[in-house]
Amino acid sequence: MIDIQNEVFTNITNALKLVDANVETSSVYTNTPSSYPFVGIEEIDNVPFTESADCCDIENHAEISFEIDVRAKGDKRKSDC
16 A cells, blocks of 8 residues: 555645644544634545556555545635635
């Protein structure tokens, strides 16, 4: 399995903090965030592409999917998020 979850999470969190220092992020699903704005960044799929594995069965490619959940509180519009 190619594991880039921490790198993706850190890069997105750092970029969001440049826009709003108060944004809260999490790498696991959170039903009721403790603060807002909140962005959940969860890896939901990581499938190796076995046809690109080398002779030692080390994978070189994977199809990785993330789900991004953006939440605001109050009268915030979707465009604000």
